[in-house]
Amino acid sequence: MKKSGLFGECARLLLFAKPYWKYVALAIFSMVIYTSANGIQISLIKPIVDKLLLGNTNTIVALPKIDIDQDAPSHKKPSLVKQFKKQVFHKFSFIEKLQRLATNSFTSIGVTMAIFAPIIFLSCYFQQYFRNLVMWAVVVDIRNKVCDHLLPQPLSFFENRKSGDLLSRLTNDIAVTQSGLTVLFDDILLQPLKLICGLTLAFYFSWKLSLLILIAFPAIFIPVLVMGKKIKKHGKSSLRHLSDLTDALREMFAGIRIVKAFKMEAEESREIHEISNRFFMKRMKLAKAKAINTSTSEFVYTLGLAILIILGGYVIMSKKITPGELGGFITAIGFMVITTIKKLAKGYASLQESLAGVNRVFELFAIEPAIKDHPEAVALKNIHEGISFDDVSFSYDNGKDYILKDINLTISKGEIVAIVGKSGAGKSTLINLIPRFYDPVKGSVKIDKIDIRKIKHESLLAQIAIVSQQTFLFNRSLRENILYGRKGASDEEIYSAAKSANIHDYIIDLPKGYDTVVGELGLKLSGGQRQRIAIARAILKNAPILLLDEATSSLDYESEKLVQDALNNLITGKTTIIVAHRLSTILHCDRIIVMKNGCIVEAGSHKSLMSEEGEYKRVYQLHSDTLQA
Ligand SMILES: Nc1ncnc2c1ncn2[C@@H]1O[C@H](COP(=O)(O)OP(=O)(O)OP(=O)(O)O)[C@@H](O)[C@H]1O
Numbered sequence: 001m002k003k004s005g006l007f008g009e010c011a012r013l014l015l016f017a018k019p020y021w022k023y024v025a026l027a028i029f030s031m032v033i034y035t036s037a038n039g040i041q042i043s044l045i046k047p048i049v050d051k052l053l054l055g056n057t058n059t060i061v062a063l064p065k066i067d068i069d070q071d072a073p074s075h076k077k078p079s080l081v082k083q084f085k086k087q088v089f090h091k092f093s094f095i096e097k098l099q100r101l102a103t104n105s106f107t108s109i110g111v112t113m114a115i116f117a118p119i120i121f122l123s124c125y126f127q128q129y130f131r132n133l134v135m136w137a138v139v140v141d142i143r144n145k146v147c148d149h150l151l152p153q154p155l156s157f158f159e160n161r162k163s164g165d166l167l168s169r170l171t172n173d174i175a176v177t178q179s180g181l182t183v184l185f186d187d188i189l190l191q192p193l194k195l196i197c198g199l200t201l202a203f204y205f206s207w208k209l210s211l212l213i214l215i216a217f218p219a220i221f222i223p224v225l226v227m228g229k230k231i232k233k234h235g236k237s238s239l240r241h242l243s244d245l246t247d248a249l250r251e252m253f254a255g256i257r258i259v260k261a262f263k264m265e266a267e268e269s270r271e272i273h274e275i276s277n278r279f280f281m282k283r284m285k286l287a288k289a290k291a292i293n294t295s296t297s298e299f300v301y302t303l304g305l306a307i308l309i310i311l312g313g314y315v316i317m318s319k320k321i322t323p324g325e326l327g328g329f330i331t332a333i334g335f336m337v338i339t340t341i342k343k344l345a346k347g348y349a350s351l352q353e354s355l356a357g358v359n360r361v362f363e364l365f366a367i368e369p370a371i372k373d374h375p376e377a378v379a380l381k382n383i384h385e386g387i388s389f390d391d392v393s394f395s396y397d398n399g400k401d402y403i404l405k406d407i408n409l410t411i412s413k414g415e416i417v418a419i420v421g422k423s424g425a426g427k428s429t430l431i432n433l434i435p436r437f438y439d440p441v442k443g444s445v446k447i448d449k450i451d452i453r454k455i456k457h458e459s460l461l462a463q464i465a466i467v468s469q470q471t472f473l474f475n476r477s478l479r480e481n482i483l484y485g486r487k488g489a490s491d492e493e494i495y496s497a498a499k500s501a502n503i504h505d506y507i508i509d510l511p512k513g514y515d516t517v518v519g520e521l522g523l524k525l526s527g528g529q530r531q532r533i534a535i536a537r538a539i540l541k542n543a544p545i546l547l548l549d550e551a552t553s554s555l556d557y558e559s560e561k562l563v564q565d566a567l568n569n570l571i572t573g574k575t576t577i578i579v580a581h582r583l584s585t586i587l588h589c590d591r592i593i594v595m596k597n598g599c600i601v602e603a604g605s606h607k608s609l610m611s612e613e614g615e616y617k618r619v620y621q622l623h624s625d626t627l628q629a
Contacts, residue, residue: 009355010184012362016138027130031190034123037116039197045328131185139178146170146364154371155437164247169364172242173357180354187347191340198336205329206321209311213333224345227293228352234286235356241279248275290349297345301338371436371457379459383544384448386412386575387434391443394429399441403429405598416576418586420619421595427579431547435464465538468549471530478507479514481533485540493540501536503529546576583620592616
């Protein structure tokens with residue numbers, strides 16, 4: 001993935017806020033109001049001290065201001081700095097006017113502050129509300145976009161990755177990204193406004209002291225920048241360890257039956273402890289970098305404050321500033337500038353930590369879907385001729401080991417074909433090429449003579465119903481699980497599909513009937529019941545191509561007979577491919593294909609294959625002997 005710096009990554013993150021620019025503008029507007037209102041309140045400190053306390057009067061009495069200019073000869077042309085100061089303060093003359101109006105007495109100052117209270121209340125509320133609105137909308141959008149980007153990835157993408165890693169990126173890393181957004185919107189947007197306001201006030205009170213503060217800025221930021229890089233590095237590796245932990249936990253719970261059956265609780269617990277310890281060590285490295293960052297900043301601030309007090313004392317003693325100005329200056333620096341710089345430094349560190357998560361989330365966006373629609377892809381509306389495999393070879397490892405070798409097979413529309421062969425012969429792999437779970441390495445799979453790579457993937461899948469070896473049920477109601485076959489089907493259609501799959505009677509006997517929620521991974525149902533739900537789902541889909549991969553393997557003999565009848569009804573007129581180990585279930589298929597080591601070695605009807613002394617007859621006899629034994 002192309003590496004981008006801090007600004008690049010922040011900009012990419014902020015691009016997600018583009019659809020919400022109106023709310024961003026409202027948040028910034030509220031922030032400006034809020035910060036200015038705070039600044040104006042601080043500016044009232046000067047009249048409180050100089051006019052009301054030191055002047056000891058309730059009326060406007062112009063204090064003889066002790067100024068560095070006062071001894072200057074009147075004919076001398078003011079320096080450039082002084083002219084600039086005059087110009088700047090002239091622009092802020094409204095503050096002076098406000099002061100005159102509002103600073104006659106403690107009461108008028110109190111009233112002025114009270115007038116600002118609702119403004120501060122509203123601007124504070126809206127700036128927080130809009131910032132949060134944008135931030136959470138962006139977080140939700142990022143997660144949705146990652147999901148949308150990942151779901152079309154081919155099966156191999158998910159098989160080659162730890163699902164815990166994906167889970168961790170979608171939860172932990174996005175949570176870290178969210179805190180990055182908080183920093184961006186809270187600190188990076190709001191704090192500079194406060195900093196500008198604080199510095200303006202500080203310059204207004206004493207430009208010389210303010211310049212000293214500006215000179216000290218690099219001393220504050222250098223340690224922050226250095227530690228920021230470390231924080232990002234440790235942040236990224238601690239997220240990787242968290243993802244390992246998520247994956248281990250997910251696997252342990254998914255395989256809890258096996259863990260219990262083999263009494264492996266202690267072993268699993270040891271494994272989890274080890275991974276947790278590794279995560280802890282990484283997390284501590286991150287904590288150390290963050291602690292160094294914060295404490296170095298605190299050290300510099302405290303030192304800076306000490307110097308400021310010495311210098312402040314010096315200037316007040318030499319009467320170059322009024323006590324009111326010094327009070328205002330220290331308040332502006334203490335409440336606005338220093339707290340803001342502290343927040344910016346802390347925010348920078350948090351941002352670096354978050355960018356580690358942002359990086360990992362953006363890595364997912366960089367993955368191009370391996371199976372994409374061809375630019376000239378056509379939509380498949382139905383199937384007229386059939387399916388064909390033309391010189392198809394396939395490998396899971398980029399051609400190192402071929403699982404399917406030069407397969408040539410034509411299946412006519414409406415034909416029922418069974419694929420048999422030893423375990424590992426490549427039967428499931430062959431049928432997985434039809435819905436494009438994988439693409440062939442050589443040759444092509446065609447439907448109605450169109451290479452399926454040139455058919456719109458969605459329309460291809462719409463023509464196929466699959467019942468696979470590993471029946472998966474969602475932790476939702478039985479109704480929803482069956483409805484997965486065809487969204488929008490009526491209750492009658494669901495019941496009819498369930499009846500055909502011989503599961504309806506079982507469902508209606510349950511206290512909650514079709515609204516019964518299936519336990520996690522379908523643990524609450526027996527293997528046979530799960531498979532019948534999956535068959536009902538496929539029946540409901542009513543697609544013209546049926547792929548049954550060991551569809552009846554988990555059924556007891558009674559259910560198998562009933563489901564077999566149902567399947568027989570269902571497959572009438574449909575192009576069906578059945579992968580089966582139980583040879584008794586495929587005797588009446590139109591054609592039986594025998595596979596061995598990734599090649600088709602025999603093909604024909606049960607009768608014709610039995611008349612040959614080939615692989616089928618050998619396996620069939622072995623199968624019959626096993627059944628009789
Ligand atoms: N996702 C995968 N990644 C890598 N290799 C795989 C994958 N799926 C299957 N294989 C390998 O491909 C070979 C064929 O597997 P396949 O599942 O197609 O055989 P099968 O004939 O359906 O076997 P069974 O009857 O046991 O299900 C096996 O050696 C298997 O280990």
